Amino acid sequence: MRTFGDEDTIFADMDRLNPNTKTYQPETLPERESELDQLHSALRPATMGSTPLNVFVYGPTGQGKTVGISLKTSQLQAFADEKDMDLNVVHVRCKGMDKSYHVMTHLLKSLREKRLGPGEELPSGYQKKTLLAMIIDELEEIGGTVVVILDEIDAIGSNDYILYELPRAEPDGVRLSIIGITNDLQFREGLDADVRSSLGEDEIEFAPYDANQLRDILARRAAGALRDTVVTDPDNPFDSLESDVVADDAIPLASAYAAQDSGDAREAIKLMFRACRFADDAGESTVAAKHVKEAHEYLEQAAVERGIQSLPLQRALALLTVTQATITGTKSPETTDLHDIYQVFCEDLDAAAISERRFRDKLNDLADSGILTKETRGRGQGLGKTNRYELDVKVETVLDNLESDSRLGSFITETLRPRTKS
Known part of the structure; x- marks a missing residue:
């Protein structure tokens, strides 16, 4: 058994290579100077006693969006503190919040904690309009310039009430700026035109x-x-x-x-x-x-x-049908053959079966995810084409990672596992 402290190491400071942003954040982002300059321009009015622009920041994950905004808003806060300016930055991480209501409750909590200190409870039981009024009241209590960062705002999907109402709010004595961050480019494109025009006074793309x-x-x-x-x-x-x-x-x-x-x-x-x-x-x-x-x-x-572990039930069942075909030695089974197996599995599990067309969609989703491979072949002259599917991972990888699913565990053990041991 290895013991701690007795080994040589190539590391001087492991935290610098840890991808966890809570462990280490760089002090500069040289590859994002252009994007940070655009953000600087949008925030600069705050240093002149004016209202910073609303900004919509978009791009895939891992492109420095959150870190870059943190660097610039921290720089702005340091400037404001040095000049004795009344400025506050409030950051709300929206991941896991599927409605504007949830974002609003967390925003209200963050605003209260900015004014009163940590430990405020998350509000509940209010109507959306009441929550919005409470947010505006809290902004007016804080006063001065307030920059609100809504990170991963795409979590709310089409429920964009907060994005429509907050940029239009006019709290007395407050210069309010909203920075919306999204990893989902389709979310940005799908926003209502009024929302985009008010939230996206400036738009900054962080390309890969x-x-x-x-x-x-x-x-x-x-x-x-x-x-x-x-x-x-x-x-x-x-x-x-x-x-x-x-x-x-x-x-x-x-x-x-x-x-x-x-x-x-x-x-x-x-x-x-x-x-x-x-x-x-x-x-x-x-x-x-x-x-x-x-x-x-x-x-x-x-x-x-x-x-595989996070697959919804119907997609998991679709994967198990291809796994079953692999176990029994069926080469490149067609959608119809797999759907027949799927229907038997649904009967055994007392699960509702979906149509062959929807079942094919599940198989295609698995192929897009790299778990299956798909090949489209012709059936012969005048007979059209068919899709055939095979596993792109090992049988054991599928079974091991789905067996822990309470809905499928005993079924896999009793129906599929014995055949792999024969």
């Missing part, structure tokens, strides 16, 4: 990072996180990286993987962090391309397993 930008981000992180690793030119982090513990091809490979997948800096950092941990745990003194490849395979498998 490219491989060169990700290389520089990882180089800066590595220089703080790993021993014997430094960046000698801050303007060219990767090109000036000098390290005794990172092989020349490790960071480019990690950056290429991340750029190919999503351009997500958080995913790139997570990949490099896992590669460094693999090397360190193995007692190896150099992080090489093999560790990055190993980390990529590990994270891909983990993502697939999480995806």
